[in-house]
Amino acid sequence: MQETMQEIVRWLEQITGFPVDTKQIILIGLTPLFLGAFFVEWRVMLKRGQDKYFKGQLMPILTNMNLGAAYQAFELVVHALLFMYAMHWVYDHRFFDVPVNAWTIVPLFILLELCYYVFHRTSHRVRWFWCAHVVHHSGEHMTLSTAMRQSMLYSLTGYWLFFTPLMLLGVTPEMTLAMYAVNLAYQFFVHTESVRKLPRWVEYVFVTPSHHRVHHARNPQYIDKNYGGVLIIFDRWFGTFAEEVEPVEYGIVRQVRSNNIITLNLHEFIDMMKDVMRPGPLWQRLRHIWAPPEWERPGTEKVAGPEKG
Structure with a gap:
């Protein structure tokens, strides 16, 4: 398995002349499947008379798709120029050499899922990472197109750092990103209202559309819940699970409220920097970078502005 991946990567690198982001290569390859699934979802919801997020909602859907395309293109470029080199530097300092085969793929995928859980939870509780992740949550509709609503800032804020434990164990960056692509591909299909509840054992172990609808909610009891990508078990173990x-x-x-992809990508980062620049003790100002998104400095009030998260 790992040898096949390495051969494909070498072939792509010979063509492009740059290191390739296997995650985005796989996701781009799956894009026709994603678009086809979105069309099926639309037809199913239309037949049920539950097409409120489709009927007359072309602009939000196009915005989601534009955000997804910008995310894929930007990550291909910045990974080729910067971050694949950084990940290979980490891999060069690995402690072991772990092959990816039929015996290791399941435990390695569970470890990757744990890394994703930590990354995802941090993306909600540390404002620096929230600056990227907020794009995904600012959509007010839930269709499969919502899964395409991604930020160009993920690489720049350092998402890949959370997956370096696999590289230090001896999994190549390309294989790590390929497994992450499988994780993200699964997540695409839980962004829907077309599936209500699955069998109890599935709901107990795996992330389902019901779980992920909770994750996208702004209802007070649902905020910051259900961080899992494929498995919901870490949420159950670590106290972040909520039932729909x-x-x-x-x-x-x-x-x-904007369909401008530049505004959607940058608004929270700009707001964070404005908070940092407001007068006050330097340590308190810098805390806006790593404090939770809702944190405010004692004795200060934010300048009134648009309603944002």
Whole structure:
């Protein structure tokens, strides 16, 4: 398995002349499947008379797709120029050499899922990482197109750092990113209202559409819950699980209302830097970078502005 991946990577690198982001190569290859699934979802919801997120909602859907395309293109470039070299530097300092085969793929994927859980939870609780992740949550509709709503800032804020434990164990960066692509591909299909509840054992072990609707909610009892990508077990173990009970209201607490992909990518980062630049003790100002998104300095008030998260 790993040898095949390495051969494909070498072939692509010979063609491009640059290191390739296997994650984005796989996701781009799966894009026709994603678009086809979105079309099927639309037809199913239309037949049920539950097409409120489709009927007359062309602009939000196009915005989601534009954000997804920008995310894929930007990551291909910055990984080729910067971050694949950084990941290979980490890999060069690995402690072991772990082959990816039929015996190791499941435990390695579970470890990757744990890394994703930590990354995802940090993306909600540390503002620096929230600056990128907020793009995904600012959509107020839930369709499969919402999964395409991604930020160009993920690489720049350092998402890949959370997956370096696999590289230090001896999994190549290309194989690590390939497994992450499988994780993200699974996640695409949980961004929907077309599936209500799955069998109990599936709901107990795996992330389902019901779980992920909760994750996208701004209802107070649902905020910062259900961080898993493929498995929901880490949420159950670490106290971040919530069952879908009442209807979900999608979006962020202080909603930004725009279809401009530059605005959507940069608004939270700009707001964070404005908070850092406001007068006050340097340590308190810098804390805006690593404090939770909702944190405010004692005795200060933010300048009134648009409702955002």
